[in-house]
Amino acid sequence: MRTNKIALDDVTEESHISSFIVLCRAEKHQAVEQELQQQADIEVHGSDEKGKFVVVTEAKHQGIIMDRIDLITAIDGVINTSMVYHQVAAIDELDDEIDQTDSDQPIEKIYQPQMCEAPSDADATTQTVQ
16 A cells, blocks of 8 residues: 655645545445545445445545545455546635536536547648658
């Protein structure tokens, strides 16, 4: 397990929110679930009897998140812990109100991604390299 050399908890002004998929042996499902629920800063948001869990945690810096991954992986019966989401936000922004005026519109109208296209053969023949 990693050990943080610097106590960053006292100097950071941000919050790291992460979620993980935890996979354990099916026969250890209940024991792993109990162990996860006993951890103060880990929340279980879903599980199935096959040994899969969705876990969320929040910390003041990424080193703590990495330590929690190590902690979860060390639980007897856990096969793998994979981070699937990580967000860093300034602590003072976490209480900001979100504008919900666009919430009724489909995502395509709110966010319009720009697609990159490979140049066609015709484009390649007209370009001059200097």
